[in-house]
Amino acid sequence: MGTIIKDYSYTPAKIKRGYSGKSLYINLSDLRIEQKEITEFMKEKFTGGKGFDLWYLWHAVTPETRWDSPENEIVMSVGPLGGITQYAGTGKTLLCSISPLTDIPIDSNVGGYFGPLLKFSGWDAFELQGKSEKEILIFIDGNNGRIQIEEAEEYPEDTHLLAEELTKKYAENEDDMVNVSVVCSGSGAKHSYLGMLNFSFYDPRRKVCRFKQAARGGLGTILHDKKVKALVVKYRGVKPNLNDAADISTINKVGVKYHKEVHDLDHKQNKMRQIGTANTVMIMSQYDLLPTRNFQTGGDPEAVKISPEVFINEWLTQGLHDGCWYGCTMSCAKCADHFLITTGPYAGQRVTVDGPEYECAAGLGANLGVFDPQAILEENFYCDTYGIDLISFATCTAFIMECYQRGQITREQMGGLDLRFGNSQAVLELMHQISRGEGFGRIAGLGIRKLKKIFVEEFGADPKLLQDIGMEVKGLEYSEYAHKESLAQQGGFAMATKGPQHDEAWLIFMDMVNKQIPTFEDKANALYYFPMFRTWFGLVGLCKLPWNDLVPADNYKTDSPAKVPEHVQNYVDLFNAVTGKHIDNEELILQSERVYQFQRVFSVRMGKGERKDDYPPYRSLGPVSREEYLSRQELYDKQLRELQKLDPETMDLDEKIAATRRYREDQYEQLMDAVYRRRGWTENGIPTPERLKAIGMDLPELLEVIEPKL
Amino acid sequence: MKVLTHKQELCTGCLDCELACSRAYFKTDDPNYSAIRIVENNRTYRARKCTQCGECINMCTANAIYRDRNGVVRIDKKKCVGCLGCVGFCTELVMFYADDLEVPFKCIACDICSKACPEGALEILVSRVKEN
Ligand code: SF4
Ligand code: SF4
Ligand code: SF4
Numbered sequence: 001m002g003t004i005i006k007d008y009s010y011t012p013a014k015i016k017r018g019y020s021g022k023s024l025y026i027n028l029s030d031l032r033i034e035q036k037e038i039t040e041f042m043k044e045k046f047t048g049g050k051g052f053d054l055w056y057l058w059h060a061v062t063p064e065t066r067w068d069s070p071e072n073e074i075v076m077s078v079g080p081l082g083g084i085t086q087y088a089g090t091g092k093t094l095l096c097s098i099s100p101l102t103d104i105p106i107d108s109n110v111g112g113y114f115g116p117l118l119k120f121s122g123w124d125a126f127e128l129q130g131k132s133e134k135e136i137l138i139f140i141d142g143n144n145g146r147i148q149i150e151e152a153e154e155y156p157e158d159t160h161l162l163a164e165e166l167t168k169k170y171a172e173n174e175d176d177m178v179n180v181s182v183v184c185s186g187s188g189a190k191h192s193y194l195g196m197l198n199f200s201f202y203d204p205r206r207k208v209c210r211f212k213q214a215a216r217g218g219l220g221t222i223l224h225d226k227k228v229k230a231l232v233v234k235y236r237g238v239k240p241n242l243n244d245a246a247d248i249s250t251i252n253k254v255g256v257k258y259h260k261e262v263h264d265l266d267h268k269q270n271k272m273r274q275i276g277t278a279n280t281v282m283i284m285s286q287y288d289l290l291p292t293r294n295f296q297t298g299g300d301p302e303a304v305k306i307s308p309e310v311f312i313n314e315w316l317t318q319g320l321h322d323g324c325w326y327g328c329t330m331s332c333a334k335c336a337d338h339f340l341i342t343t344g345p346y347a348g349q350r351v352t353v354d355g356p357e358y359e360c361a362a363g364l365g366a367n368l369g370v371f372d373p374q375a376i377l378e379e380n381f382y383c384d385t386y387g388i389d390l391i392s393f394a395t396c397t398a399f400i401m402e403c404y405q406r407g408q409i410t411r412e413q414m415g416g417l418d419l420r421f422g423n424s425q426a427v428l429e430l431m432h433q434i435s436r437g438e439g440f441g442r443i444a445g446l447g448i449r450k451l452k453k454i455f456v457e458e459f460g461a462d463p464k465l466l467q468d469i470g471m472e473v474k475g476l477e478y479s480e481y482a483h484k485e486s487l488a489q490q491g492g493f494a495m496a497t498k499g500p501q502h503d504e505a506w507l508i509f510m511d512m513v514n515k516q517i518p519t520f521e522d523k524a525n526a527l528y529y530f531p532m533f534r535t536w537f538g539l540v541g542l543c544k545l546p547w548n549d550l551v552p553a554d555n556y557k558t559d560s561p562a563k564v565p566e567h568v569q570n571y572v573d574l575f576n577a578v579t580g581k582h583i584d585n586e587e588l589i590l591q592s593e594r595v596y597q598f599q600r601v602f603s604v605r606m607g608k609g610e611r612k613d614d615y616p617p618y619r620s621l622g623p624v625s626r627e628e629y630l631s632r633q634e635l636y637d638k639q640l641r642e643l644q645k646l647d648p649e650t651m652d653l654d655e656k657i658a659a660t661r662r663y664r665e666d667q668y669e670q671l672m673d674a675v676y677r678r679r680g681w682t683e684n685g686i687p688t689p690e691r692l693k694a695i696g697m698d699l700p701e702l703l704e705v706i707e708p709k710l
Numbered sequence: 711m712k713v714l715t716h717k718q719e720l721c722t723g724c725l726d727c728e729l730a731c732s733r734a735y736f737k738t739d740d741p742n743y744s745a746i747r748i749v750e751n752n753r754t755y756r757a758r759k760c761t762q763c764g765e766c767i768n769m770c771t772a773n774a775i776y777r778d779r780n781g782v783v784r785i786d787k788k789k790c791v792g793c794l795g796c797v798g799f800c801t802e803l804v805m806f807y808a809d810d811l812e813v814p815f816k817c818i819a820c821d822i823c824s825k826a827c828p829e830g831a832l833e834i835l836v837s838r839v840k841e842n
Contacts (some may be wrong), residue, residue, distance in 0.1 A: 085771075085793040175789075178772075204773040240792030240812050252794060256807070259798020319768050326771045327793030486740045 019078030082541025089543025091325020106217025111324030112199030187389030192445020195220025363394025369421030
């Protein structure tokens with residue numbers, strides 16, 4: 001179709017022990033294509049995946065770089081275990097870039113076939129720098145060692161159309177479609193900072209392209225700004241040992257053991273194979289964790305309307321394999337087939353909707369006051385095809401809705417949109433406006449931090465209230481868990497390096513329900529171990545869900561059930577079996593900590609990695625409004641009596657709210673102190689030179705950043 | 711549908727069937743390469759082999775398993791990526807693998823073992839019932 005403007009040949013590197021040893025660099029400004037060596041230093045200090053991404057990104061940018069500076073890069077890497085087929089969840093790609101929402105490095109992980117096929121095409125990592133003049137697409141042919149850059153103006157914009165067209169274009173026949181994977185965004189990425197990237201995989205049973213999302217932090221917005229419409233990779237010939245593992249026998253053994261566990265236990269545990277991550281909606285609502293109407297409450301009697309049973313019985317196709325990479329028997333990537341769209345440009349068409357995942361049901365459902373599965377699925381479809389991060393969109397729209405509910409903004413200021421809680425039609429119309437770049441859609445997708453400024457400066461809203469109810473930290477919107485009663489999770493969100501996403505730590509049950517981490521030190525230990533452990537998945541190319549969304553039958557008998565020790569051992573065994581190294585549990589954490597501390601210093605370098613940046617909005621910690629206090633009055637009154645020795649009978653409502661707030665804010669400060677100490681940071685949140693030295697990361701470029709801050 | 715059946719009362723546990731199978735498909739006497747496995751329990755012998763139930767068809771992570779025209783469940787070697795999901799998911803534990811193979815293997819009701827059985831304990835049953 002489009003004219004080919006660059007044609008480049010290369011000899012695909014052979015993978016040895018999990019690494020191809022090469023990374024691909026493309027500069028879009030001058031169409032330069034280069035190969036770089038993955039050095040032993042990089043493997044040693046950064047392991048792979050997010051580690052490689054951050055290392056390349058560090059060298060590409062300066063403290064002045066912003067998301068739309070030409071030198072900003074999108075970097076992706078799949079990690080040394082990425083692409084093995086024998087274990088569940090082994091196809092995750094990690095991406096990093098400087099985010100339009102936060103101005104610091106964002107990282108996002110994603111399934112789909114692109115990352116593994118890219119590695120089998122010879123590339124451990126891929127840097128995309130510069131800006132193209134014309135809209136282009138990049139095609140990587142891993143079998144023939146060819147990279148083509150092609151003009152791409154005339155291709156459709158929205159993901160479900162674009163990916164299908166490109167998959168057909170590059171596949172030779174139906175059987176070849178599984179060998180093509182597309183990365184693209186959609187029309188929504190053009191007019192918002194919430195643009196995300198869809199990673200495709202072809203579903204040979206349904207005969208459609210399916211998608212997983214690198215959702216957080218505006219990666220789609222950046223790709224669009226670089227004028228890249230799509231990245232396409234093609235590699236035919238996936239086989240079990242393309243990674244050249246040192247010990248295939250262990251990989252097979254550990255893999256079969258895990259598959260059998262899924263077969264025997266999943267239907268008794270989380271039902272990931274039936275409903276995926278949305279299995280938890282009702283549990284969340286029961287425990288007051290389902291964010292409802294902008295996190296005002298943690299559940300709603302209406303939540304039964306969006307319960308797992310409703311989706312299983314009425315919407316989601318059952319019994320087919322739904323994994324986002326080969327070998328994923330956890331198979332959580334559910335979808336609704338033949339779903340009839342009722343609004344927007346695709347009204348009247350039947351489509352396959354990937355999802356809903358938990359974040360979708362909670363965010364686009366409960367958090368917007370929408371308890372209608374059909375509306376949730378349509379919102380899900382449009383977020384995906386428009387390339388909009390549904391988590392940020394949901395949290396941002398929930399904020400807008402509460403501002404409207406509380407009279408901070410008017411319907412006229414929203415261009416006539418009646419964004420009341422529960423009005424799914426208005427939510428959908430807002431998405432269409434973002435896609436078209438019209439009306440209120442032109443500002444609604446800028447993210448909460450920028451909206452707060454606009455609402456205060458232009459609409460006269462109350463800055464203090466907006467600060468309390470705008471659910472963002474560092475500029476990134478919260479993911480969808482209410483957590484007012486879990487101090488550890490408050491820290492898990494607000495002290496997360498990139499912003500409040502639960503992938504660093506999900507401690508709510510441990511903390512609030514099972515009460516396993518009562519003291520500040522316990523919580524700090526958990527906020528050390530889990531963020532480190534979870535970082536590791538993104539270094540090696542793995543999905544976290546198979547770690548603890550299924551546990552061995554006797555897991556509860558172990559010393560630390562929350563860590564799922566047997567599965568951690570699986571990971572250690574898999575790493576050693578692929579790479580031929582000899583790590584143990586402790587070395588695993590050390591591998592993670594190197595990258596974790598590096599990312600923190602990187603944020604400091606970009607101007608946002610200090611104590612002041614780790615404070616949550618008060619809505620995260622406790623009840624902002626009278627209604628919120630009253631909704632759990634009994635609990636809050638009890639806490640005043642027991643924790644503060646106050647007598648609620650003698651206090652009026654506003655006094656009780658204020659006393660609760662003072663106490664909870666103080667608890668949070670104490671938690672910060674404990675966590676910073678445990679992580680080896682100064683009181684101001686800066687990693688100390690001693691800590692960096694202890695983990696072998698006292699690199700001159702890092703010391704140079706932290707020294708003025710000590 | 712074709713399926714291999716085994717008459718316990720006739721089986722003496724000589725293992726000629728295992729040998730015939732591993733020799734025919736993998737040119738080895740190693741019983742770990744046989745798609746039929748005879749297990750002894752108190753001098754009676756039970757055969758573990760595929761029932762052609764078809765449970766593995768929809769779970770295959772590469773859409774590589776299908777039922778052929780004779781109703782036999784088979785793996786398309788070109789599509790299989792060796793994930794071993796089917797090995798963990800077969801309730802009968804009769805999808806087998808070996809570390810030097812890229813694709814698992816199973817009984818395809820070919821009749822080689824039944825011909826080799828000196829006691830006539832194995833037989834291929836052909837029924838008209840179509841499954842899946
Ligand atoms: S558990 Fe789900 S998200 Fe993770 S790899 Fe498997 S299908 Fe993909
Ligand atoms: S291999 Fe197992 S699951 Fe597959 S058809 Fe045979 S008995 Fe059934
Ligand atoms: S090993 Fe092959 S046949 Fe079995 S589930 Fe995996 S891809 Fe399918």
